[in-house]
Amino acid sequence: MTANDALMSTTIVQGAAWISLLWSSFVIVVQSIGVYKLFRNNSKPLAQPVSPWLPEGEVPHVTVIRPVKGVEPALYECLASTFRQTYPKTKLSVRLCVATRDDPAYPILQQLVADFPDVDAEVLVEEDDPLLHGSRGHVNNLGPNPKIRNISRAYREAKGDVIWIVDCNVWVAKGAAGRLIDKLFGFCPNGVRAKQYKFVHQLPLVVDMDTPRTEEALSLLSPDDSDRWQARDNTRLADRGGRLEEMFMGTTHAKFYSAINAVGVAPCVVGKSNMFRKSDLDRLTDPAQNPLLSASDASRGRGVDFFSSYICEDHVIGDLIFKSAAPGFLKHGLSFGDVAIQPMSGMTAAGYIARRVRWLRARKWTVLAATLIEPGVESILCCLYFAFALTTIPWFHENLGISQTWGEMAAIWASGMVTWMFIDRCLTSKLHKLQSAEVDEHTPAFARGTSRQGGVQQRSFLEWLAAWLGRELLAMPIWTWAVLLGTTVEWRGKKFRVHPDMSVVEIEDGKNLRPQPSRTSSPQSASKGRVD
Numbered sequence: 451m452t453a454n455d456a457l458m459s460t461t462i463v464q465g466a467a468w469i470s471l472l473w474s475s476f477v478i479v480v481q482s483i484g485v486y487k488l489f490r491n492n493s494k495p496l497a498q499p500v501s502p503w504l505p506e507g508e509v510p511h512v513t514v515i516r517p518v519k520g521v522e523p524a525l526y527e528c529l530a531s532t533f534r535q536t537y538p539k540t541k542l543s544v545r546l547c548v549a550t551r552d553d554p555a556y557p558i559l560q561q562l563v564a565d566f567p568d569v570d571a572e573v574l575v576e577e578d579d580p581l582l583h584g585s586r587g588h589v590n591n592l593g594p595n596p597k598i599r600n601i602s603r604a605y606r607e608a609k610g611d612v613i614w615i616v617d618c619n620v621w622v623a624k625g626a627a628g629r630l631i632d633k634l635f636g637f638c639p640n641g642v643r644a645k646q647y648k649f650v651h652q653l654p655l656v657v658d659m660d661t662p663r664t665e666e667a668l669s670l671l672s673p674d675d676s677d678r679w680q681a682r683d684n685t686r687l688a689d690r691g692g693r694l695e696e697m698f699m700g701t702t703h704a705k706f707y708s709a710i711n712a713v714g715v716a717p718c719v720v721g722k723s724n725m726f727r728k729s730d731l732d733r734l735t736d737p738a739q740n741p742l743l744s745a746s747d748a749s750r751g752r753g754v755d756f757f758s759s760y761i762c763e764d765h766v767i768g769d770l771i772f773k774s775a776a777p778g779f780l781k782h783g784l785s786f787g788d789v790a791i792q793p794m795s796g797m798t799a800a801g802y803i804a805r806r807v808r809w810l811r812a813r814k815w816t817v818l819a820a821t822l823i824e825p826g827v828e829s830i831l832c833c834l835y836f837a838f839a840l841t842t843i844p845w846f847h848e849n850l851g852i853s854q855t856w857g858e859m860a861a862i863w864a865s866g867m868v869t870w871m872f873i874d875r876c877l878t879s880k881l882h883k884l885q886s887a888e889v890d891e892h893t894p895a896f897a898r899g900t901s902r903q904g905g906v907q908q909r910s911f912l913e914w915l916a917a918w919l920g921r922e923l924l925a926m927p928i929w930t931w932a933v934l935l936g937t938t939v940e941w942r943g944k945k946f947r948v949h950p951d952m953s954v955v956e957i958e959d960g961k962n963l964r965p966q967p968s969r970t971s972s973p974q975s976a977s978k979g980r981v982d
Contacts, residue, residue, distance in 0.1 A: 470838050515615045518546055592755060598757055613726055649783070731767065760954065806924075810929060810933055811939045883899045
């Protein structure tokens with residue numbers, strides 16, 4: 451090797467080391483912000499909301515839309531949580547949306563409406579939607595997105611201007627509606643008004659319960675895998691997938707979700723619990739009123755219907771609201787401390803992997819840059835970058851005495867992993883205490899937290915460690931399979947192919963089933979928002 455070659459090689463290695471240092475330091479800073487916000491806002495009970503106690507004429511009317519598919523764990527308790535809100539009943543409407551009366555959840559929805567006669571509640575069945583069926587409807591009036599097709603009628607017929615879309619598998623505290631309204635409209639104690647937001651949402655948190663496997667978990671597997679798992683004794687494996695999902699949502703996802711929303715430089719939204727104004731979304735999906743859209747988008751409907759050809763509708767809706775001008779309004783507001791709790795039961799490790807693959811493939815084109823760099827935010831690679839930088843850059847050797855050896859690099863990496871693990875253990879313990887959640891006689895065990903009587907037990911360290919290691923070790927293989935080795939996703943019992951413009955088409959045996967409404971490239975295809 452010549453002197454020039456040696457110099458070039460050294461320069462490349464040093465450059466890679468500096469890039470590794472900058473990246474790992476950036477990740478550490480972002481995670482530190484997330485950890486700080488999570489500890490600060492989840493350590494004590496939240497204040498009571500202001501809006502429910504305003505004069506009746508000043509209380510905004512809220513339409514709660516809950517899309518339902520199948521019998522999820524604790525479905526009744528999750529849906530009932532929106533009926534039990536401490537929000538004026540005259541200002542609250544609940545719409546339970548289901549695709550067909552043959553859905554096994556349909557009797558539960560009917561029971562809920564009967565059990566809460568004081569709430570303006572209604573079960574809306576997609577097959578009765580006049581836009582999609584009947585003499586004046588057509589099944590192709592909306593795109594293939596099953597969630598949008600499910601909730602379209604509830605959105606179009608909503609009472610009032612405020613829309614609160616809450617997935618059927620999450621439980622929300624009784625003051626959640628009021629606190630979200632407070633943040634959306636800027637209501638503060640003593641008549642003070644803060645700046646209003648265009649869009650507000652909650653942090654999702656998963657609690658794995660020790661109950662038998664559910665139909666939802668099995669539906670994530672292929673038919674052959676589903677039959678195999680049902681045929682064998684699953685007592686040893688039944689909890690692994692749920693524990694992995696619980697770990698992911700309580701560590702990496704929670705940290706980045708909180709940090710990005712705290713800084714507010716980009717949209718970071720999932721569709722578990724989101725609130726916004728119908729008038730805003732109707733206006734922003736009208737090309738005549740929103741310069742971000744093209745004239746050809748005029749045929750795609752208004753409001754949520756505009757997004758029926760796209761997957762990740764939660765992010766795309768949030769992204770459009772975030773980037774569209776609204777003078778005098780803040781963009782997105784996370785209701786810190788107000789978690790949307792998803793109970794989970796009986797998911798296998800294979801089910802967890804299928805779920806994460808679906809999520810990553812759905813996001814691949816939605817937030818391409820964030821998806822491509824995602825492996826670098828995980829503990830194994832990030833700590834490796836940091837260890838490589840410290841044992842390669844001469845300054846650390848000359849000033850801190852860090853030797854430039856493989857052994858030193860391994861020791862720094864191991865120390866970083868242990869520190870990362872310790873922080874995650876403290877964080878999950880804090881979040882799952884649910885100290886900020888309101889509890890009463892109707893609160894189910896999974897929403898009481900580990901610190902209250904009648905709640906779930908805290909995971910032992912060894913049980914927690916097994917889930918943490920499994921989650922960390924699976925992150926890179928799952929990412930590789932999802933991002934590099936496929937473009938199809940299975941969602942709500944159907945298979946879709948995701949296009950680079952974020953649109954989807956339903957497929958069966960490799961063939962398209964339903965033509966899409968006319969569309970152009972996504973209005974927000976340059977988004978780089980969330981890392982979840």
